[in-house]
Amino acid sequence: MSCDGGFIVLPEHFFQRQKKQAHQRRAIDRWFQRIGLLLTLMTLGILAILLLNLAGNGLMRIDWQFLTSFPSRRAGEAGVLSAWVGTLLLMMVTAGVAIPFGVAAGIYLEEYAPKNNWTDFVEINIANLAGVPSILYGLMALGLFVYQFRFGQSVLSGGLALACLVLPIVIVATRESLRTIPANIREAAFALGATRWQAVWHHLLPYSTGGIATGVILAMSRAIGESAPLITIGALTFIAFLPPAPVLSHPPFLSFEWLFSPFTALPIQMFNWVSRPGEDFQPNAAAAGLILMLITLSMNGAAILLRKRAQRNIQW
Amino acid sequence: MVNPQSLSSASSEIAGGVVQSSPKVRIEKLSFFYGTHQVLKSVSMDIPALQVTALIGPSGCGKTTLLRCLNRMHDLYPGNRYEGSVHVQPDGMDILGPGMDPIQVRMRFGMVFQKPNPFPKSIYENVAYGLRLQGMSKRRDLDERVERALREAAIWDEVKDRLHQMAHNLSGGQQQRLCIARAVATDPDVVLFDEPTSALDPIATSKIEELIVELKKRVTVLIVTHNLQQAGRISDMTAFMYLGELVEFGPTNQLFTNPSKPQTEDYISGRFG
Amino acid sequence: MAPSRPFSHRLNQAVEGLMVWVLRFGGWISVLVSLGIVVTLVTESWPFFAQVSFHRLISDNMWTPLFADPQYGIGALLAGTLVTTGVALLVAIPLGTVLAIYLSEFAPTRFREVVKPLLELLSAVPTVVYGYFALLTLTPLLQKIYPDLPQFSMLSAGLIMGIMIVPYVTSLGEDSMRSVPMLLREGAFALGDGKLGVALRVVFPGAFSGLAAAYVLAISRAVGETMIVAIAAGLQPRMTINPLESAATVTAFIVQVSLGDLPHGSIGYQSIFAAGAVLFLMTLGFNLAGHVLRRRFHRAS
Numbered sequence: 001m002s003c004d005g006g007f008i009v010l011p012e013h014f015f016q017r018q019k020k021q022a023h024q025r026r027a028i029d030r031w032f033q034r035i036g037l038l039l040t041l042m043t044l045g046i047l048a049i050l051l052l053n054l055a056g057n058g059l060m061r062i063d064w065q066f067l068t069s070f071p072s073r074r075a076g077e078a079g080v081l082s083a084w085v086g087t088l089l090l091m092m093v094t095a096g097v098a099i100p101f102g103v104a105a106g107i108y109l110e111e112y113a114p115k116n117n118w119t120d121f122v123e124i125n126i127a128n129l130a131g132v133p134s135i136l137y138g139l140m141a142l143g144l145f146v147y148q149f150r151f152g153q154s155v156l157s158g159g160l161a162l163a164c165l166v167l168p169i170v171i172v173a174t175r176e177s178l179r180t181i182p183a184n185i186r187e188a189a190f191a192l193g194a195t196r197w198q199a200v201w202h203h204l205l206p207y208s209t210g211g212i213a214t215g216v217i218l219a220m221s222r223a224i225g226e227s228a229p230l231i232t233i234g235a236l237t238f239i240a241f242l243p244p245a246p247v248l249s250h251p252p253f254l255s256f257e258w259l260f261s262p263f264t265a266l267p268i269q270m271f272n273w274v275s276r277p278g279e280d281f282q283p284n285a286a287a288a289g290l291i292l293m294l295i296t297l298s299m300n301g302a303a304i305l306l307r308k309r310a311q312r313n314i315q316w
Numbered sequence: 317m318v319n320p321q322s323l324s325s326a327s328s329e330i331a332g333g334v335v336q337s338s339p340k341v342r343i344e345k346l347s348f349f350y351g352t353h354q355v356l357k358s359v360s361m362d363i364p365a366l367q368v369t370a371l372i373g374p375s376g377c378g379k380t381t382l383l384r385c386l387n388r389m390h391d392l393y394p395g396n397r398y399e400g401s402v403h404v405q406p407d408g409m410d411i412l413g414p415g416m417d418p419i420q421v422r423m424r425f426g427m428v429f430q431k432p433n434p435f436p437k438s439i440y441e442n443v444a445y446g447l448r449l450q451g452m453s454k455r456r457d458l459d460e461r462v463e464r465a466l467r468e469a470a471i472w473d474e475v476k477d478r479l480h481q482m483a484h485n486l487s488g489g490q491q492q493r494l495c496i497a498r499a500v501a502t503d504p505d506v507v508l509f510d511e512p513t514s515a516l517d518p519i520a521t522s523k524i525e526e527l528i529v530e531l532k533k534r535v536t537v538l539i540v541t542h543n544l545q546q547a548g549r550i551s552d553m554t555a556f557m558y559l560g561e562l563v564e565f566g567p568t569n570q571l572f573t574n575p576s577k578p579q580t581e582d583y584i585s586g587r588f589g
Numbered sequence: 590m591a592p593s594r595p596f597s598h599r600l601n602q603a604v605e606g607l608m609v610w611v612l613r614f615g616g617w618i619s620v621l622v623s624l625g626i627v628v629t630l631v632t633e634s635w636p637f638f639a640q641v642s643f644h645r646l647i648s649d650n651m652w653t654p655l656f657a658d659p660q661y662g663i664g665a666l667l668a669g670t671l672v673t674t675g676v677a678l679l680v681a682i683p684l685g686t687v688l689a690i691y692l693s694e695f696a697p698t699r700f701r702e703v704v705k706p707l708l709e710l711l712s713a714v715p716t717v718v719y720g721y722f723a724l725l726t727l728t729p730l731l732q733k734i735y736p737d738l739p740q741f742s743m744l745s746a747g748l749i750m751g752i753m754i755v756p757y758v759t760s761l762g763e764d765s766m767r768s769v770p771m772l773l774r775e776g777a778f779a780l781g782d783g784k785l786g787v788a789l790r791v792v793f794p795g796a797f798s799g800l801a802a803a804y805v806l807a808i809s810r811a812v813g814e815t816m817i818v819a820i821a822a823g824l825q826p827r828m829t830i831n832p833l834e835s836a837a838t839v840t841a842f843i844v845q846v847s848l849g850d851l852p853h854g855s856i857g858y859q860s861i862f863a864a865g866a867v868l869f870l871m872t873l874g875f876n877l878a879g880h881v882l883r884r885r886f887h888r889a890s
Contacts, residue, residue, distance in 0.1 A: 018781075021781070022781065025781075025782065025783030025785075025786060026783060028783055028785050028786075029695075029783045029784045029785055032690075032691070032695065032784070032785045033691075033695050035687070035691075036687065036688070036690070036691025036692075036695055036696070037691070037696075039684065039687060039688060039691070040688055040691060040692070040696075040704060043684070043688065043708065043711070043752070043755060044704065044707055044708065044711075046711070046752055047707070047710060047711055047714075050714065050718065050722055053722065053726055054718070054721075100615075101615050101618045102615075103615075104611060104612050104614070104615025104616075104618075105612075105615040105616050105617075105618050105619060106615075107612055107615070108612035108613055108615050108616035109616050112609060112612055112613070112616075113616060114394060115394075122616065122619060122620060124877075124880055125619055125620060125623050126619050127876065127880050128623070128873065128876045128877065128880070129619060129622060129623060131806060131809050131810070131813075131872060131875070131876040131879070132626065132813070132869070132872060132876075133812070133813025133814070133815065133840065133868060133872055134813070134815065135813070135815045135840050135843055135844070135865070135868075136626060136630070136813075136865055136868060136869055137626070138843075138847075139626075139629065139630065139633075139843070139861065139862060139865040140622075140625050140626045140629045140630070142629075143629035143630075143632070143633045143862070144625055144629050147853050148629075164622045164625070167618065167619065167622060168619065171619060182433075184429065184431060184433040185433055185435060185436075186392075187389065187392070187427075187429065187433070188427075188429065188433045188434075188435065188495070188498075189435075189445075190389065190392060190422065191387060191389065191422055191425075191426070191427035191429075191499075192422065192423075192426075192445060192446040192449055192498070192499075192502070193419050193420075193422040193423035193446070193449055193450070193502075194419075194449055195419055195601055195602070195604075195605040196605065196609075197604060197605045197608040197609075198449065198601065198605075200608075202445070203435060207436055218713075221713060222713070224715075225713075225714070225715030225716070225717070225718075226715070226716075227715070227716070227717050227816055228716075228815035228816055228819075228840070228844065231844055231847050231848065232843060232844070232847045232861075234847065234851065267715055267717045267816075270717045270718070270721065271717050271720070271816065271819075271820065274717070274720060274721050274724060274725070274820055275820065282725060285721055285725075286721070289715075289717065289718045289721050292715050292717070292718060293714065293715070293718055296713055296714065296715060297710060297713070300709075300710055300713045301710075304706045419598075419601075420598070
């Protein structure tokens with residue numbers, strides 16, 4: 001080191017070392033950037049591979065016959081009619097229970113409940129429910145709905161099990177959307193003399209429909225793909241009949257018999273076909289899987305778009 | 317249109333003599349507690365009818381808290397307690413009375429907030445909301461009241477052709493005037509302004525100051541402001557608060573030129589603030 | 590001019606009162622569901638635990654409660670769960686963390702905004718589909734590399750489970766990393782560090798409780814997974830820790846028994862609730878740990 005007119009002049013090799021360090025850092029960064037990009041694309045690629053695999057094995061199997069036939073011991077004749085009808089009926093029950101209760105719970109917890117230890121406990125509880133394995137919901141439904149309440153191994157029990165499963169999703173989505181509305185807006189409504197319910201009904205709910213709808217779609221998408229709880233309840237894997245129709249052509253025009261009927265569902269049917277030894281049913285399984293994937297992917301895709309649009313529309 | 321000269325003459329009209337109109341709001345020994353912390357200390361004040369009363373004082377003196385006591389906004393949050401009484405004329409309603417419904421109270425007061433907070437609805441619906449709350453539903457009645465309110469807020473000409481567009485498209489100053497229209501649409505007795513121009517530019521500010529002076533012909537105005545010049549420009553009476561107490565209350569002209577308490581004088585001359 | 594509409598006002602009061610009760614009931618629903626799960630598991634598994642001693646649970650070699658000479662070694666099921674979860678974590682944690690660092694610290698914003706939802710799609714795929722993929726596509730592929738691999742193996746199921754779990758780690762991890770304030774990073778950058786260095790030395794430690802929460806929740810998810818292991822890892826309980834073998838997990842056992850006849854109160858019926866109770870305790874522990882970690886992270890940031 002030499003001092004030159006008050007400035008400290010650093011020797012040449014010091015600069016050289018700094019230069020080398022800087023180079024190394026940049027090189028490491030560049031490598032990580034490449035690896036990161038590669039891994040990201042590979043991981044996303046798996047999604048594509050899944051779809052292509054299913055399409056390759058099952059697309060040709062999907063035709064009108066497939067969609068309108070009952071399962072059969074002969075692979076060529078087997079179809080998903082009872083499966084998709086079952087899924088549809090299940091979703092009617094699930095949506096009918098999970099949406100009103102979930103939204104109501106979300107509104108209560110976010111707008112009405114005082115902030116104390118009890119509500120803290122409820123929050124922890126909901127977080128825990130979201131992480132409970134789906135099969136345990138099936139076990140609960142088996143003990144409670146199937147036997148205790150005597151609903152039997154029916155659409156009602158299955159739908160209720162799935163509703164309990166997706167309830168936390170709806171609750172959390174409702175709470176988060178309500179939370180994004182600034183206190184300012186609530187105060188403006190109250191200052192004009194609105195009751196709490198009027199503020200919720202006239203303002204808070206309408207402004208948060210985007211977020212709530214997103215949560216509902218995600219919840220239903222999850223419910224459609226679930227099979228473990230349904231197997232536990234006793235959903236049959238070989239059903240060669242359809243549950244009774246909800247609408248009748250004679251008074252009283254509505255029937256509830258279908259709620260108590262045995263049932264099957266799309267993922268259960270696929271599980272049944274996958275589990276068979278031999279290759280005969282693999283195209284059927286792939287076809288069922290393809291249908292499931294298309295349903296869940298499009299629902300999730302719709303939810304993502306909804307979320308983006310809701311974020312753009314209202315800026316707080 | 318109000319010209320600058322009459323703005324300053326407004327307060328001098330009153331300065332000479334006793335306030336003629338009976339008080340619109342009589343505040344007696346009002347104390348307010350946030351938990352165990354006492355924020356307002358036995359404030360007593362008569363707010364005159366059809367005049368602009370300004371609440372001034374340094375940050376934390378309790379002026380906004382006092383304002384929010386009048387329409388019981390504090391009830392929305394836990395842990396608050398009122399003591400004392402507040403009576404509104406001509407019927408003598410006790411705002412803080414034991415059986416008093418805060419919602420009824422809120423329907424008699426209008427409030428304009430510091431940051432403009434229009435609902436994400438159309439301009440028309442923003443103004444109509446308070447009217448709908450009070451039971452009005454006939455289209456023709458609503459149209460008439462909405463127009464009247466927008467005129468009173470000096471914004472009718474700017475929005476009359478786009479009543480059904482979203483309120484968010486308006487500028488900040490326009491949004492605040494919309495909020496004023498929303499507050500006056502239901503014909504409240506008193507309108508409470510909480511630092512309404514602190515987030516606005518000077519031109520928008522002066523438009524709002526003008527309309528407040530016009531408004532007082534029909535409603536009583538209570539305005540909290542951080543801006544001493546604003547208080548001097550538009551108010552007839554001024555109340556100076558410090559650390560939760562009402563230090564001095566009197567005609568604006570008098571308080572500004574010849575304050576009787578030394579604290580008032582210190583604040584006004586900028587020795588603290 | 591005070592409003593003088595007493596009737597509509599009283600109506601409003603009535604509606605308000607009613608709605609509070611309706612909503613309050615909704616608020617209680619989640620508590621009721623939790624209670625339902627716990628009470629059902631306890632009451633239906635109680636007979637099982639009452640007659641099977643703890644000693645047998647840990648010392649028996651096999652889990653065959655439905656056989657004529659029943660064995661109650663639950664270790665066989667736990668081994669299956671442990672190994673499949675372990676394989677899944679070996680995939681999900683490194684991959685998920687690297688992706689989280691990449692998305693948070695390196696990728697351009699637009700890229701991240703597109704990729705993140707796509708990654709989350711990966712966790713939305715129905716688990717039967719993953720099971721199908723594991724059994725019919727991945728296993729044959731693995732068998733080309735290691736011909737002795739059986740048709741059902743914990744390796745195959747575990748690998749696919751890992752892929753399914755990656756979005757959990759990446760999403761939560763990336764959120765935690767991004768909420769580390771820029772100010773902290775700038776201190777390191779100003780000293781001349783590169784992006785990866787800053788990521789590892791400043792961001793990673795700063796986001797640690799959030800990341801730990803993500804890992805713990807991933808574990809919980811893996812432990813609770815049912816269909817992938819039921820389809821691809823096998824339904825025969827076996828006491829082994831070799832991933833190249835087939836075995837049943839706690840969840841697969843419940844599925845297997847449910848597929849058969851299950852009269853109320855039979856030994857099969859009770860045994861699945863016993864397995865369920867064990868599963869519940871495990872995931873409860875992980876979920877609570879994850880929740881505590883996430884709380885701690887929010888408080889620290």
